[in-house]
Amino acid sequence: xKPPKATRSSASIxxxxxxxxxxxxxxxxxxxxxxxxxxxxxxxxxxEEMADDRDLSLAALVGEIDAKRDDANxxxxxxVAALAWSRSNPA
Numbered sequence: 001x002k003p004p005k006a007t008r009s010s011a012s013i014x015x016x017x018x019x020x021x022x023x024x025x026x027x028x029x030x031x032x033x034x035x036x037x038x039x040x041x042x043x044x045x046x047x048e049e050m051a052d053d054r055d056l057s058l059a060a061l062v063g064e065i066d067a068k069r070d071d072a073n074x075x076x077x078x079x080v081a082a083l084a085w086s087r088s089n090p091a
Contacts, residue, residue: 028062037062037075046082053089 023038039047051061062078069077 050085
């Protein structure tokens with residue numbers, strides 16, 4: 001199995017919740033399949049902190065969260081993981 005890889009995209013997608021908010025889109029390779037994820041920059045920042053804290057690449061962290069999620073879509077699972085981690089690791 002190939003290790004997951006993540007890349008950043010310069011494309012921004014306006015958020016449906018607020019016209020002035022943008023989502024940051026990144027591409028990730030999970031189990032050899034490429035997928036794109038769009039999250040708010042704040043969630044990407046927390047996920048990067050999580051990965052650094054655990055000595056993982058961001059792609060490896062996304063792969064772990066993907067493997068553990070139930071029926072939730074991956075973007076939702078990433079947001080929940082970021083929220084849970086930030087609550088248990090306050091600044």
